[in-house]
C-alpha cells in the first residue's frame with residue numbers, strides 16, 4: 569500500500585503511458601516504441617501533470633499579457649495571477665509573504681543571485697564560506713568562484729563513510745570568520761538529509777547567513793523556512809511537477825531589503841533619471857525584465873497539486889520507495905550503494921554495478937525502458953571522494969511504484985548477465 573492512490577496520480581501524467589525503444593527523432597511514434605516507460609530520473613526533473621499543463625495553455629489562450637505595468641484588463645489579470653503565484657509559493661515553504669519570494673529561472677540562478685548581489689559586495693579576504701563536500705555544482709562552483717573573486721576562504725564540511733555530515737567538523741569550520749554557510753538540504757547523490765536547523769544555529773551563533781539548497785527537499789518533503797531559520801532557500805519548479813524555467817529564491821525580507829539588485833532593467837526600478845535610479849519594492853526589485861509569466865503561474869498550480877496530496881504523504885512515498893530500492897540493490901553482492909541506510913535518506917539511490925561502467929549500465933537499462941541517470945550528478949568533487957568516476961542513480965516521485973523498482977532490478981540483472 570501507499571500513502572495515497574498512486575494509480576489515480578498516474579492518470580494525471582499521460583507521459584507515463586509512453587512506449588520507448590524506438591527512434592529518438594520521432595518521439596513515441598516509431599514502430600519500435602514498444603516498451604512501456606519506467607521513469608526513475610525524478611531528481612533530474614519530474615513530470616508535469618495535466619492540471620499544470622492546462623494552466624499554461626489556459627494562460628496563453630485566455631489572458632496572455634505583460635505584467636506589472638499594463639492598465640488594460642488582460643495585463644491586470646496576468647499581473648494578479650503572477651503576483652498571487654508568489655503568495656502560493658510563500659505559503660508552501662512557510663515564508664511570511666510574497667516580499668520574500670523571488671521567482672528565478674531555477675535553483676542555480678537563485679544561488680548566483682545571492683552570490684553576486686550579496687557575496688561580491690560583502691565577502692573579503694577575512695571571510696570564510698562554509699559548504700559541505702556533497703554540494704551540487706550550483707552552490708559549490710558559485711561560492712568557490714565568488715570566493716576567488718573576493719579573496720574569501722572556502723571550507724568544506726566532511727561527509728563520513730556512511731554519507732552523513734560530520735557535525736563536529738561543521739562546528740570546527742563555522743567560526744567568527746564565517747560569513748556564509750551554504751548547504752544542500754537533501755543530497756542529489758547520497759540522499760543524505762542535512763540537519764539544516766542545527767547548521768543555521770551554528771551559522772547565526774557566528775553572525776553568518778545560511779543558504780539552504782532545497783532543490784531536492786522542497787519537492788519531496790514539508791519545508792518550513794522559518795522553522796529551519798534559513799536566511800536563503802532555493803528550489804526549482806521543474807523538480808516538483810512544474811515547468812522548466814521557473815524557480816524560487818526565498819530570502820528573509822530584512823536581508824533582501826538590504827541587498828542591492830542582481831539584474832538591472834525594467835520592472836525592477838521605481839524612478840530612473842540620467843543620473844541614478846531607485847528600486848521597486850520586494851520582491852520585484854530582483855525580477856528585472858519580463859518574467860516567465862506562464863511558468864510562474866504554473867509553478868503555483870504545481871504547488872497546489874502537491875499540497876492536495878500532502879507533503880507528508882509525498883515524503884512517506886519517497887522514503888518507502890528509496891528503502892525498497894536500497895534493499896533490493898543490497899541483494900546484489902557486486903553493487904555499491906552510496907549514502908546512508910535505506911530507511912534514512914531522501915527518495916533516491918546512487919549506486920554502481922562493479923563490473924559495468926555507470927554510462928553503460930544506464931544505456932543497457934534504457935533498452936529495458938528504464939530511465940535512470942548516469943554520471944556525476946553535478947557533484948564531481950564528491951565522486952572523486954567516493955573514488956567513483958560516475959554513478960548510476962534511480963530517483964523516485966509520487967507516480968512511481970515498487971513494481972517499477974522491480975523493473976530496474978530485472979534490468980540490472982540483464983545488464984550483469986550481458987557483462988558477466
Ligand SMILES: Cc1ncc(COP(=O)(O)O)c(CN[C@@H]2CONC2=O)c1O
Nearest residue numbers: 611612674675676704706756783804945
Ligand atoms: C541538490 C541540487 N541543487 C541544485 C540543483 C540545480 O537545479 P537546477 O538545475 O534546476 O538549477 C540540482 C539539480 N539536480 C540535478 C539536475 O539533473 N540531475 C540532478 O541531480 C540539485 O539536485
